[in-house]
Amino acid sequence: MDDIWQRLGIAFDEPVRDPLWRNVMMPAEFEPILTSPDFVKLSRILQLGPTHLVYPGATHTRRAHSIGVFELAKRSLSAVLSRSGPVAGLDGAAARGFLVAALCHDLGHFPYAHSLKELPLREHESLTADIVRGSLRPAVEAAGADPEFVAAIVDQGLPAPAGSGSAALGLFRSMLSGVLDPDKLDYLNRDAWACGVPYGQQDVDFVLQQLGLDESGRPGVAERGVMAVEALLFSKYQMYRAVYWHRTVRAATAMIKKAVIGALEGGAVEAAELYGLDDGGFYALMAGPGRDGSGLVASVLNGTVLGSCLELAFDPGRDEHVRAADLSLRPRLEDAIAGSSGADTVIVDVPEPISFESDLPILGTGTGFSAYATVFRPEVVAAFTRSLRVIRVFSDGDPERVSAAALEALGGR
Numbered sequence: 001m002d003d004i005w006q007r008l009g010i011a012f013d014e015p016v017r018d019p020l021w022r023n024v025m026m027p028a029e030f031e032p033i034l035t036s037p038d039f040v041k042l043s044r045i046l047q048l049g050p051t052h053l054v055y056p057g058a059t060h061t062r063r064a065h066s067i068g069v070f071e072l073a074k075r076s077l078s079a080v081l082s083r084s085g086p087v088a089g090l091d092g093a094a095a096r097g098f099l100v101a102a103l104c105h106d107l108g109h110f111p112y113a114h115s116l117k118e119l120p121l122r123e124h125e126s127l128t129a130d131i132v133r134g135s136l137r138p139a140v141e142a143a144g145a146d147p148e149f150v151a152a153i154v155d156q157g158l159p160a161p162a163g164s165g166s167a168a169l170g171l172f173r174s175m176l177s178g179v180l181d182p183d184k185l186d187y188l189n190r191d192a193w194a195c196g197v198p199y200g201q202q203d204v205d206f207v208l209q210q211l212g213l214d215e216s217g218r219p220g221v222a223e224r225g226v227m228a229v230e231a232l233l234f235s236k237y238q239m240y241r242a243v244y245w246h247r248t249v250r251a252a253t254a255m256i257k258k259a260v261i262g263a264l265e266g267g268a269v270e271a272a273e274l275y276g277l278d279d280g281g282f283y284a285l286m287a288g289p290g291r292d293g294s295g296l297v298a299s300v301l302n303g304t305v306l307g308s309c310l311e312l313a314f315d316p317g318r319d320e321h322v323r324a325a326d327l328s329l330r331p332r333l334e335d336a337i338a339g340s341s342g343a344d345t346v347i348v349d350v351p352e353p354i355s356f357e358s359d360l361p362i363l364g365t366g367t368g369f370s371a372y373a374t375v376f377r378p379e380v381v382a383a384f385t386r387s388l389r390v391i392r393v394f395s396d397g398d399p400e401r402v403s404a405a406a407l408e409a410l411g412g413r
Contacts, residue, residue: 089167343397
């Protein structure tokens with residue numbers, strides 16, 4: 001590993017202590033990024049939002065996660081180069097760009113961004129690209145990286161910049177956002193560790209030993225690593241089931257979403273006001289006049305969430321369920337349930353479709369993971385998604401009356 005980084009002219013001299021990966025060694029010239037206001041702000045954004053209401057240990061931050069992603073990106077790149085040898089266009093400046101992109105990938109993340117992804121808001125990757133090319137540009141350049149190149153790695157909607165490293169852009173994009181990417185490997189392990197559950201833990205050292213490039217230069221995994229991909233897919237499923245989409249977590253995020261939608265549609269909040277906020281800034285913004293008329297955000301902040309009155313497996317073949325999934329039609333459904341049950345507040349929650357990425361070459365076989373001899377066939381992965389997508393009706397009203405009214409409105413069981 002040291003020989004690879006020496007050839008690229010990158011030294012890791014400064015330790016950052018991390019509870020998960022222990023000593024994370026950083027290049028000294030990355031210090032301006034680590035101490036910048038843009039990066040430090042991530043220490044004021046909880047990685048899992050209101051999940052601490054269920055799992056008290058889930059108070060880790062996006063700053064800690066970002067440092068972890070940097071560490072695993074460093075290990076991933078070293079593993080790929082060790083197995084596959086030199087890569088065209090991958091010089092020291094390009095490698096620095098990849099490491100900076102890993103460290104900075106969440107800079108544009110604002111509170112509850114994942115919960116609000118169905119709204120017409122800018123994606124955090126695009127906001128990150130703006131920061132990297134704007135306020136953070138001097139620090140990125142001091143780290144020996146090209147801000148335009150870093151931005152293009154994070155935001156795949158941007159064109160490839162001219163200059164050194166552009167030939168490696170596709171590889172870096174695939175490595176930072178893929179089946180075995182450092183983002184996923186860190187958040188699954190870190191979230192499981194913080195929540196005190198075993199589901200997300202991965203054998204990271206073994207996983208990284210199996211990484212390499214196929215004949216076309218795509219990141220892939222050796223046959224011995226197939227089991228690691230299976231473990232990751234099942235871990236992601238379990239973490240969604242037990243943590244990310246726990247009913248209380250869904251209740252809290254649904255309350256936040258409804259309040260934000262109301263504030264945006266009523267003109268009390270402009271979309272741009274949400275960008276660049278930390279958690280405290282978000283709660284302060286929503287506490288303004290006319291921005292939390294139902295007190296939903298204040299309730300979540302104080303740990304009071306609505307109870308779940310009904311849970312139904314989402315059925316894409318039912319018109320009632322399809323309409324419930326449409327944010328523009330959902331308020332009418334909520335009003336109808338409230339009117340029939342006498343409840344003051346009703347919120348219908350339909351999780352957005354999620355994907356379990358499995359498009360990964362199996363090195364030396366000429367085939368991909370989905371076609372390989374594994375139990376995780378596409379239909380099995382699709383079943384994971386279907387089983388997780390549950391319609392829930394949250395309310396402060398009488399549970400039996402709300403449940404009966406919701407069942408009628410949603411077409412029964």
